Amino acid sequence: MIPSQFDYLAPQTLDEAVRLLGEHADEAKILAGGHSLIPAMKLRLAMPELLIDLGRIKDLSYIREEGDQIHIGAMTTYYELESSERLREVCPLLPETAAQIGDVQVRNKGTIGGSLAHSDPAADLPAAIIALGAEMVAVGANGERVIKAADFFVDLMTTALDAGEILREIRVRAPEQGSGQAYLKMPQPASGFAVVGIAVTLTRDQGGVCRSAGIGVTGVASKAYRATGAENALVGSSLDEQSINAAAETIADGVSLNGDLFASAEYRKHLAEVYARRAIRAAVSRAK
Numbered sequence: 001m002i003p004s005q006f007d008y009l010a011p012q013t014l015d016e017a018v019r020l021l022g023e024h025a026d027e028a029k030i031l032a033g034g035h036s037l038i039p040a041m042k043l044r045l046a047m048p049e050l051l052i053d054l055g056r057i058k059d060l061s062y063i064r065e066e067g068d069q070i071h072i073g074a075m076t077t078y079y080e081l082e083s084s085e086r087l088r089e090v091c092p093l094l095p096e097t098a099a100q101i102g103d104v105q106v107r108n109k110g111t112i113g114g115s116l117a118h119s120d121p122a123a124d125l126p127a128a129i130i131a132l133g134a135e136m137v138a139v140g141a142n143g144e145r146v147i148k149a150a151d152f153f154v155d156l157m158t159t160a161l162d163a164g165e166i167l168r169e170i171r172v173r174a175p176e177q178g179s180g181q182a183y184l185k186m187p188q189p190a191s192g193f194a195v196v197g198i199a200v201t202l203t204r205d206q207g208g209v210c211r212s213a214g215i216g217v218t219g220v221a222s223k224a225y226r227a228t229g230a231e232n233a234l235v236g237s238s239l240d241e242q243s244i245n246a247a248a249e250t251i252a253d254g255v256s257l258n259g260d261l262f263a264s265a266e267y268r269k270h271l272a273e274v275y276a277r278r279a280i281r282a283a284v285s286r287a288k
């Protein structure tokens with residue numbers, strides 16, 4: 001339970017952090033809230049020689065509106081997401097999801113950037129970020145680039161970030177009129193991590209027809225994924241029980257399912273369908 005020896009640097013600016021990471025990309029790790037990295041270091045699953053702490057960089061923690069987008073700094077904590085009045089009005093999916101993560105200590109320290117960069121297959125926020133079709137802004141020695149949420153999660157604990165890149169900002173489009181959102185999960189009773197978690201955002205027109213849908217799934221496979229089959233089953237439908245059931249039945253199509261101590265692959269598939277049905281229904285009931 002004691003980490004191997006490491007050095008520690010706490011840059012004051014993002015430029016300095018990028019420079020340090022560029023110089024030490026092979027041996028360094030970024031430290032954000034520390035709620036995944038520090039336990040991994042204590043178990044010696046991670047043994048970085050250097051930690052570059054983003055905690056002193058003031059301008060990485062914000063929630064701002066820019067045109068029809070919401071920009072969120074990578075060091076924004078779960079507590080800041082869940083307690084943002086404005087976010088509850090313009091993008092309730094993020095506060096709803098953040099409020100379901102771990103316990104109050106985890107939510108006070110854990111960051112949106114840390115959760116996404118870690119890509120834990122049972123983490124909550126990746127599902128919401130995928131459902132929202134968010135964009136990730138990464139910064140490295142060669143400047144910035146934007147990565148779409150659906151391309152960001154590559155595999156178990158693996159993202160599209162390069163070794164020398166820092167996730168700086170997450171951008172989501174504020175949902176338009178007639179939209180409804182929901183995140184539902186079955187939590188693992190001890191940790192709160194998602195055994196299955198389904199995030200839904202959808203828009204219906206005045207006639208009640210579904211115009212767009214975004215569905216992100218976590219806990220089910222080695223990484224969070226976009227359920228395009230289920231999205232397609234909803235778009236153009238009247239969001240009645242028949243179309244909701246048809247969408248839910250495709251939720252794990254083409255996916256290699258996780259099976260573990262808590263839920264076999266078969267049971268997870270069943271849970272994913274049940275939670276998809278419930279999450280879609282909840283989003284439909286909120287669409288206005």
Ligand SMILES: Cc1cc2nc3c(=O)[nH]c(=O)nc-3n(C[C@H](O)[C@H](O)[C@H](O)COP(=O)(O)OP(=O)(O)OC[C@H]3O[C@@H](n4cnc5c(N)ncnc54)[C@H](O)[C@@H]3O)c2cc1C
Nearest residue numbers: 030032033034035036037102110111114123124167192193
């Ligand atoms: C008891 C407990 C219960 C939990 N329950 C849940 C739960 O129910 N749901 C859930 O989703 N999570 C849960 N977690 C995990 C928690 O959400 C972590 O905080 C999160 O996974 C990592 O965020 P962090 O800010 O702590 O990042 P850190 O632990 O500091 O970093 C995680 C990884 O991301 C990298 N990283 C961090 N920030 C950046 C960045 N900006 N750019 C590039 N790389 C970066 C680090 O180098 C590291 O590899 C739980 C954790 C604990 C300890």
